[in-house]
Amino acid sequence: MNLPSRLLNVSVRMSILKYSCVRTLYYLPMYILVIPVVIFIVLKGLLRHGPCWLFYKKERLERPACMDDPQLGNHKFVQVKDIKLHIVESGDPKNPLMLFLHGFPECWYSWRHQIRTFNKDYHCVAIDMRGVGESDGPPGKMNYTCDLITGDVCELIHVLGHETCILIGHDWGGLIGWKFAAQYPEMVDKYIAMNIPHPDRFNELVSLYLPQIIKSWYIFFFQMPWFPERGVQMGDYNMINEECKHGETTDEDIEAFKYSISRPDRLHTFMNYYRNELTLIFTKTGVVKTPTLLIWGTGDDYLHTRLSYDTEKFCPNLKVERIEGGNHFIQQEQPDLVNQLMKKYLEKEITLEI
Template identity: 45%
Template sequence: MARLRDCLPRLMVTLRSLLFWSLVYCYCGLCASIHLLKLLWSIGKGPAQTFRRVAREHPPACLNDPSLGTHCYVRIKDSGLRFHYVAAGERGKPLMLLLHGFPEFWYSWRHQLREFKSEYRVVALDLRGCGETDAPIHQENYTLDCLITDIKDILDSLGYSKCVLIGHDWGGMIAWLIAICYPEMVMKLIVINFPHPNVFTEYILRHPAQLFKSSYYYFFQIPWFPEFMFSINDFKALKHLFTSHSTGIGRKGCQLTTEDLEAYIYVFSQPGALSGPINHYRNIFRSV
């Protein structure tokens, strides 16, 4: 009996782990099936257009607008990765570091670069695997530990020990974790559209409705298929994210311009450009 009592806790942990991963992959399969049905439906409606994917060859002028700041690159010694960022404002001023979400890149912060450059050294970073920043091939290179270390190394490379840290969506998750792991690096923390990680984890486990709303987390666990879905029909799904009533910018007069939308399509139409951002999500359950 004593031996059984000793083994019981380990057995419970094993069973909980098996149940957790069974639920994850069953839900992944369900999400994939739903998206596959949508794909087959679109094929039936317009087969001539469904699989057309057009990679943009020339960047729109807005990506090289000098009023937004200067394009810079820095190579991190430990990881060997080259990071791209756009910086505005004088060197020596307090640093404001901007971390974008998905599916985005530095250009999402174009308004903030103009607005705050008089008071701060504003840096809009392309996260690992996004935009012009290097994108490692292997999924294991996108763990939360790697992403947190990236921000710490970037801060060191810029010559700062602390910053005003602002994150949106997935960048908000990273910003929370930076504040938790390295509070001395954060003068002020602003997080947009992402709750505290502990709150989010507890809430999603207790509220099934949120599980369905966050179904894309599970869909992104599937190899290559999410990238395919985003890119078919000339990146129609990507355009939908930015322009639809449910996920696009809602305020009148604030919608993306045609040139803005073309900037996003240009970046994500480059070969392999979707895999890096999606790989961020492919490690989330291991982190949880």
């Protein structure tokens, strides 16, 4: 099949799958297959730890000390439209803004390694996105649409006294980053995405490529009411231990993520991102013209490495750096290498502009 025909087929699928009723029928086998997977996970926990483990949840009232490390910056609350966002700010505000957007199940703290490296040359700001951690979390799924979240980012840049930024995004923050760069290209000098494909490329594979559909099983599970929240909370948020404890991540770092997600209603509001995700994915993003670096760990359990290929048609000014065997949380698992790649890219781009 030639390229125009392939693109036509992708376009047709996107136009059809943007309707929720059609998506439900199309992915019905996945919704059915998710049930035994979840039952297996619950039974495994029961056999290993006993029934009390399923409902155990530690109370966390204060930030872990690692989150108040002065090297990471000052905690502030910024009014953005009708909500307050929690940010951690470091570096000289006169320097170019480097804005960090986190993924699930994390918070601003997932960028600790990058903040320490780049706040000497940049005005570094890492945020808890709406509905996460110490930021406001308005109730209701419709308060977590893409337009509202990208609108938060746009308003925040202006409130911080900047007109543009170097945008850094991972996972959910990376998805928002792609959308923001497409919607507000004049506000993004450079974009660095980590283990998150361009949404239109993700659409291509999640609508047709079986290995990626299978890797995306959790997205379908998260569409359900109540059960996903209960599943994430099992064993005092054991899922965070299993998924995030890699590389240089310590037990105290894990406590930081658990503190963030265990704040009142925050797991539910964070889950609303996923409950809007299929609509977001099947709404066309379009071409991103911003100079972009895509850093990709090839050992990602959730996103197939094939997603990191054939993205140039959606982002012509793209550089891809693949880290062999690196996992989904690449900026925390291999921070030194990621920071080197970021520095190399940013310095090269600056030199070219001069």
